[in-house]
């Protein structure tokens with residue numbers, strides 16, 4: 092009985108690993124538009140910025156412009172920390 096439970100647990104954890112790998116595969120960056128975490132140059136506040144923002148994005152904390160629209164991918168003025176799911 093104990094052994095059966097262990098096997099079931101092992102199978103479950105294997106399934107979970109499979110799911111994680113699958114998710115990571117989907118997250119490989121290649122989409123043309125996405126949301127990014129950008130750290131403000133002035134105050135280091137983290138802001139969520141759309142990569143194709145069509146209007147100026149200002150820091151929610153200090154008002155510094157952190158993204159400028161260009162018609163395509165916005166110009167990011169700050170440190171990109173990563174993309175947001």
Ligand SMILES: [Zn+2]
Pocket residue numbers: 131132133134135136150151152153154155
């Ligand atoms: Zn700021």
